[in-house]
Amino acid sequence: MFTHMRIARPVTDPEKSFQMYSQGLGLQKLADFEDHQGFSGIMSGREDLPWHLEFTVCLHHPVQPLHTAEDLFVLYYPDKAEWEQACARMIDAGFSRVDSFNPYWDVNGRTFVDHDGYRVVLQNRAWG
Known part of the structure; x- marks a missing residue:
């Protein structure tokens, strides 16, 4: 393991x-x-x-970030107040809110994108 x-x-x-x-x-x-x-x-x-x-x-051969709308980094926040605070911090940090390509992620979560186009989903539910 x-x-x-x-x-x-x-x-x-x-x-x-x-x-x-x-x-x-x-x-x-x-x-x-x-x-x-x-x-x-x-x-x-x-x-x-x-x-x-x-x-x-x-430094010698820059690699451009490559991503798709389905390349996701997903974090789970079961506590609603903590999740809402985390979502607000994402916006304050410069992430943009976007609709998820897969609508599943928008049911209990929010999707954010960074300056390179990488997506982070914050789910308001427990894992498992």
Whole structure:
């Protein structure tokens, strides 16, 4: 069984991505690196979570972020007040609210998109 999950995404500006996700989701900088074999990046998460997000940029051959309307990062907030606060923080952090491509996600959640087009769904329900 694995002990930790890293979701790595190429972005246009790792610092901007970190700031947005930090403010919107309450994540912290876990680590960063500069020009490691041509890549720079920031790892964002929390010590109490079994996952983190890594935002990278290739300094020599930039990779444009590629995503679809169905590439989703979904987080579950069972408490309605906490979910509403998280949704407000996402807007304050610079995310845009969008309708989900799959209408399932709009029944109990809201979908947000970052500056590179990556989507985050905040669900107002418990997982499982």
